[in-house]
Amino acid sequence: MLLKRGIAVSPGVAVGPAVVLGVETFRIPSQYVRVDAVESELDRLDRALERISTEIGENEQIAADRLGAQYGAIFAAHGQLARDASFQDEVRAYIRKKNYSPEFAASRVIRKYTKALQEMGNPQMAERAADLFDLEKRVLRELLGQGRDELKNLTDPVVLLAKNLTPSETASLDRSKILAFVTEGGGRTSHTAILAGALELPAVVGVGRFLSDVAGGETVIVDGQRGELLIDPDEETLADYRRRAEARRTESIRLQTYRDVQPRTRDGERIFIMGNIEFPEEVGHCTDRGSDGVGLYRTEFLYLQGDAEPTEEEHYDAYCKVVTAMAGRPVVIRTMDLGADKVSDSMRRGIAGHLDSALGLRSIRLSLQNLPSFKTQLRAVLRASAFGDVRVMFPLVSTLLELRQAKMVLADVMEDLDEEGIEFRRDIPIGMMVEVPSAALRADDFAREVDFFSIGTNDLIQYTLAADRADPDLANLYSAGDPSVLRLIRWVVEAAARHDVPVTICGQMSSDPKFLPLLLGLGIRQISVTPHVIPELKDLAGRLEVAGCEGVAAHAEGLELARDVENYLRDEVERTRSGRPEPDDRAALVRPKSKRSDHWAGAAR
Ligand code: PEP
Numbered sequence: 001m002l003l004k005r006g007i008a009v010s011p012g013v014a015v016g017p018a019v020v021l022g023v024e025t026f027r028i029p030s031q032y033v034r035v036d037a038v039e040s041e042l043d044r045l046d047r048a049l050e051r052i053s054t055e056i057g058e059n060e061q062i063a064a065d066r067l068g069a070q071y072g073a074i075f076a077a078h079g080q081l082a083r084d085a086s087f088q089d090e091v092r093a094y095i096r097k098k099n100y101s102p103e104f105a106a107s108r109v110i111r112k113y114t115k116a117l118q119e120m121g122n123p124q125m126a127e128r129a130a131d132l133f134d135l136e137k138r139v140l141r142e143l144l145g146q147g148r149d150e151l152k153n154l155t156d157p158v159v160l161l162a163k164n165l166t167p168s169e170t171a172s173l174d175r176s177k178i179l180a181f182v183t184e185g186g187g188r189t190s191h192t193a194i195l196a197g198a199l200e201l202p203a204v205v206g207v208g209r210f211l212s213d214v215a216g217g218e219t220v221i222v223d224g225q226r227g228e229l230l231i232d233p234d235e236e237t238l239a240d241y242r243r244r245a246e247a248r249r250t251e252s253i254r255l256q257t258y259r260d261v262q263p264r265t266r267d268g269e270r271i272f273i274m275g276n277i278e279f280p281e282e283v284g285h286c287t288d289r290g291s292d293g294v295g296l297y298r299t300e301f302l303y304l305q306g307d308a309e310p311t312e313e314e315h316y317d318a319y320c321k322v323v324t325a326m327a328g329r330p331v332v333i334r335t336m337d338l339g340a341d342k343v344s345d346s347m348r349r350g351i352a353g354h355l356d357s358a359l360g361l362r363s364i365r366l367s368l369q370n371l372p373s374f375k376t377q378l379r380a381v382l383r384a385s386a387f388g389d390v391r392v393m394f395p396l397v398s399t400l401l402e403l404r405q406a407k408m409v410l411a412d413v414m415e416d417l418d419e420e421g422i423e424f425r426r427d428i429p430i431g432m433m434v435e436v437p438s439a440a441l442r443a444d445d446f447a448r449e450v451d452f453f454s455i456g457t458n459d460l461i462q463y464t465l466a467a468d469r470a471d472p473d474l475a476n477l478y479s480a481g482d483p484s485v486l487r488l489i490r491w492v493v494e495a496a497a498r499h500d501v502p503v504t505i506c507g508q509m510s511s512d513p514k515f516l517p518l519l520l521g522l523g524i525r526q527i528s529v530t531p532h533v534i535p536e537l538k539d540l541a542g543r544l545e546v547a548g549c550e551g552v553a554a555h556a557e558g559l560e561l562a563r564d565v566e567n568y569l570r571d572e573v574e575r576t577r578s579g580r581p582e583p584d585d586r587a588a589l590v591r592p593k594s595k596r597s598d599h600w601a602g603a604a605r
C-alpha cells in the first residue's frame with residue numbers, strides 16, 4: 001500500500017480501479033484473467049512482444065538511415081528492453097502466478113523499473129526511465145490493439161489518475177463512470193479543481209509525481225477531504241475508509257436539515273449564501289441546499305463543451321433554465337471568462353494571441369475584441385432577464401475604460417433589442433468582478449459606475465502574489481490568508497460601503513469554512529460558494545456572532561504571515577464548532593499599534 005498526499009479540492013471518498021492517463025490515454029480493461037485463460041494470455045503476450053521487437057527493429061533501421069547511427073541506437077535500446085529475458089520472465093510470472101492480465105502485468109513491471117530509475121537521482125538514468133515509459137506505451141498499444149480507450153468509452157466506474165486534466169476534459173467527464181480523479185499537477189483554485197467541486201466528484205490535485213507508482217486496474221482510494229490517494233490499500237484500510245465514508249454520509253444527512261434554513265448569525269445578522277455554478281444542470285445543487293441565489297454563473301463552460309461557439313439560442317436556453325429554477329432569486333450571469341487555462345480548441349484555431357497566459361488576452365479583454373460574439377452573449381442574458389432577477393457581471397476588469405466599453409456594448413445591445421421589440425429588463429443590475437489588484441485599488445472609482453462588486457479571490461491572490469493558481473509548487477505562496485490579500489479585501493469592502501454598493505465574495509476562499517468568521521468580520525454579508533458547502537456554512541454561520549467575527553478579523557489582520565493567519569483561522573473555527581468559549585482577552589488580540597503612529601507620537605512629545 002502506498003499513500004500519496006496532494007491538495008484536497010473536492011470532498012468525498014471513492015474506491016475503485018484506477019485508469020491511468022499518461023500522455024496517451026490507454027485504459028487497462030481488467031487486472032485479472034480467468035485461470036483457464038492463462039496459457040492463451042501468455043501466447044498473446046509473446047505475440048505482442050514479437051511484433052514490438054520487429055517494429056522497433058524497423059524503426060531502428062529507418063532512424064539510422066535517415067538521421068544517423070546514434071538515432072538508430074535509441075530504438076536499439078528500446079528493442080533490448082522488449083527482448084530482455086528477465087523483464088519477460090517477470091511479466092510471465094505475474095500472469096501465471098497471480099492471474100494478472102498481460103496489460104496489467106507488463107505495466108506493473110515496467111513501472112517498477114521506471115520508478116527505480118527515477119529514484120536514482122541521476123539524469124542519465126531518468127532518461128532511461130523515459131525509454132521505459134515508451135516501451136510501456138508500445139506494449140499497451142500492441143496488446144490493446146483497436147481496444148485503446150478514450151475516456152468517452154468507459155464502461156465501468158473508475159478512478160481517473162492523470163498528469164493533468166484540462167478544464168474542458170474535466171467538464172466532459174461522465175459523472176456516472178468517473179468515481180474520482182487525482183492529478184499530479186494543479187492547484188487549489190485551478191479551474192479543473194473548481195470543476196471537480198461542480199461535478200461533486202472527489203478530487204485531489206497537485207500530488208506531484210505518482211503515475212509511475214500505479215498500474216491501470218489497481219485498486220485505489222481517493223479521499224477528497226484529506227487530499228489523499230491510497231494505492232493498492234490493504235483490507236484494514238479499506239474497512240477504515242468505508243467507515244469514514246459512512247460517517248460522512250450521516251453528517252450530510254444531518255446537514256440536509258439546513259435546506260430551508262435562512263442563514264443567520266447567532267445574533268441575528270442575515271448572511272446570504274449563494275451558489276457558484278458552471279453548468280445549468282448544477283442549479284439543482286443550489287436549490288437542493290436552499291441557496292439564496294446563484295452568485296456566479298461561469299458561462300465560459302458553454303464555450304468549452306462543444307467545438308463551435310454557442311449560438312444565441314444555446315446561451316438563452318441555458319440561462320433560462322437557471323433563472324426559472326431559481327424562481328425569483330438572483331442569478332448573476334458572468335460574461336465569458338475564457339483564456340488562461342480555459343481555452344477551447346476552436347478558440348486556439350480562431351484567435352491569434354496569448355490566449356493561455358493568465359496575463360494575456362483573456363476574459364473581458366477577449367470579449368471586447370470579439371464584439372459579435374460578446375453581443376450574442378449579452379442578447380441572451382438580456383432576453384433571459386425578462387424571466388427573473390438576472391444580473392450581469394463582467395470578469396477581469398482592470399481599467400475604467402474596459403468597464404465603460406463593456407457597458408457601452410451592453411447599451412448597444414439593449415438598443416437593438418428595443419428596435420426588435422424584444423422584452424428585457426432595462427434596469428438589469430450591472431456588476432464587475434474585483435479580481436485584479438488595479439480594480440481593487442481603484443474600488444472607489446469603480447463603485448461609482450457599477451451596481452455591485454464580486455471579489456474573485458482566486459485571481460486576486462494569483463495576481464497579488466504573482467503566483468500561478470494552478471501551480472502546485474506554489475501552494476504555500478498562493479494563500480488566501482496572505483496579509484496583502486486581507487488588506488485588499490478590506491479596502492474593497494470599505495470602498496463599496498462608502499458608495500453603498502453591495503459586495504460578494506465568490507472566489508474559493510468563501511467556500512472554505514475557516515474563512516467565514518474573517519469575512520463576516522471584514523463586513524462581508526454575501527458569499528457565493530461551491531454548492532455542496534452551503535449547508536455546512538449555514539450551520540457555522542449560526543454559531544458565530546458579528547462582534548466575535550470582528551475580533552477574529554482584527555486579530556488576523558495583525559498577523560504577519562499567511563501561515564499564521566490560516567492556522568489561527570483554522571483553530572478559531574474548530575473552537576467555534578466544539579463550543580469552546582471565546583478567549584476573554586479578545587481585545588489583546590486586536591491589531592498591534594503601528595510603528596508609524598508610535599514614531600509620530602514620540603516626535604510630538
Ligand atoms: C475568481 O477569480 O475568484 C473567480 C471566482 O473567477 P474564476 O475562478 O472563474 O477565475
Ligand code: MG
Nearest residue numbers: 435456458459
Ligand atoms: Mg477569476
